[in-house]
Amino acid sequence: MAPSHDTHEHEHEHENEKRDLRERARAFFHDNRPADPGFKLPQTFLEVESEEQFLWLKAWQKQVHAAGLIGVEWPKQYGGQGMPPGSQRVVAEEMGRAGVPFLVNRIGLDWAGPTILAVGTEEQKQRYLRNILSCDEVWCQGFSEPGAGSDLASLRTSAVRSGDHYIVHGHKVWTTQAFWADYMILLARTDPAAPKHAGISYFLFPMQSRGVFVRPLVKMTGEGGFNQVIFEDVEIPASCLLASEGDGWRLAVMTLAFERGASEGSATGGALAAGGEVARLVALAKGVCRDGRPASEDPVMRDRIAELAIEEEALLASALRARVPGLVEERPLALPFLGKLVATEFGQRLAALGQEVEGPLAQHAFGAERAADGGHFQRAYMNSFGFTIGGGTSEIQRNLIGEKILGLPKST
Template structure:
């Protein structure tokens, strides 16, 4: 049952007032646009302090159990808090893999011991999580994971490499998918899932410098790394099932995230405002008929995504293909975001080539940086091509 509207309205007013009074000042250095660009200690310290402040005020993890640091409230309250954070344009809550993927998974299927051990640290920002799914030679083909874990007494010895482990160099824990039975008849049956500590001998991370010049991603190497057997989630061979459940959270197809902002949200209104002073051939660029036509298409797409998400929560409106909207959200949203940011650069003409650090760049190169960073979202959680296959197979029933 949804919370009474009068309670939600009063709560919204409280959140708005708190954000107005506690919005952090400009730190004097570039802040990440998403959790995938946290690449320096000063960024991490700033964002960790902010997340702790949001959680301490009671605006993060509102729907998680009180016993583990949450608020024990109706999820509608967290939705209100998130809306107000977006409206206020405050910094992100950086520990997204914990808040959005590992935490909901542990909340849902974890043991009481796992919940007590991990959940509060995720909310406070004390314990950073990363994800060990993709591998250099297998990309999004998780079923082909070759990182090995061999049981020796009360430990598993892990060897292999994971890539795109966002904030792996700062993480305390990793959700780790490994192969424990290479002889399994079906490759999916030989995988296991670990809530693995990072601070053990044999685990090494190397930051990856991106096209933007920023960091955030790492490559993680396991060389005879010993992981306690108690870190195994579920049973040996349950890895594929648990990984698929985790990806449901990552792709936005299943609820349970703690909330907070995972990225700087940029919408059409921001695009229009950002291009207001841009001129072409002496006239405002947004008066160009061709650009206006493209802009209207983007407006329609943004509205359709928003309405689609609302429709997905109303069962009678989603009976024909009940999984179509949740399973397609990630593909629709990330590709729309990429196209919108590309439009912003194209509209600048030759000035679209300017970047952060150029005094003449529009908004300090914000749109150029945002466009280049948008590709990480079209890859993470499964590439757009993989998402299209998921929709084809699991929504439309097409053959592989």
């Protein structure tokens, strides 16, 4: 059956909305690009280590929110604008083109918020979603534990029901922004007698509760951002439970799908959202000399940079393809899962090539006086390992794609 006239008009209206949104976003980011704050800014939300950085980035998100450019696809009754799918990606693309900072409440915007929107009660949606968009409440993620990272279902943090409360006891690790967070999406075991996947529940955990201890972890870059969190018999209201007891594994898989890009309704944008790293690499190659001439004139180096430029364009095209229903209907999670795998490994290879372009200058750490481009690619390379590990290592990601999405048999 051919599409109706009304359908065509509806689609045309949506395209006009997105075109107007793009113009508005482009003008806003052009006119409001923040000045250099005078201190080091993190490259991603994983490296927010100081209160100075956090408060500056929080103020930036509030400014973007006040301009009506965050959560534009979320329903109006929860603080969004109810715009058609793909609208937030328009904003993210303009953020990337403008080279403005990322939105600091990424876990709230991209993981916690979409999960609450999908399965939360009306009371939970009204309580949490607006404050996520405005950055009045910042979120972290409490999934991984010592001994339960890739094998997440082996987690041992417990939540025991006691009247109208739960008592939480345990230990989480690699918890990004836990030090600044108001809430955590927490996985805890509520039924120790059930099979390990079946005994887990999902909580919207208030981080200011008594008995919560956050201990920072320093990465090889010397930066913080990661933390471990200790729960010593923490009492939380039973209303913090999301969905039902024992439903935690299903919700965790949903959240991980959002983390890997299955939802674009609140994409956090930033300088990497629309590519641009290859352009930075090209500029570096033009300004750094190797064997007495600019590295950009080395034919081998030019070929390797060109390969990365082609890959960058392919990644952007793949993101566009993911929004065409007819192309993803059979396996809707294939492109998000593949995108996470390919994009993180691409970023790692690009940063490694950046250091190779620099040659001897690559020995200077980021921020050093003689470091090329401020040591951007040294820092990006070391930080890249957090992305090829977080949200499922590349090895685990390949297993998930093969077994769960493509239906391939398990290897023996």
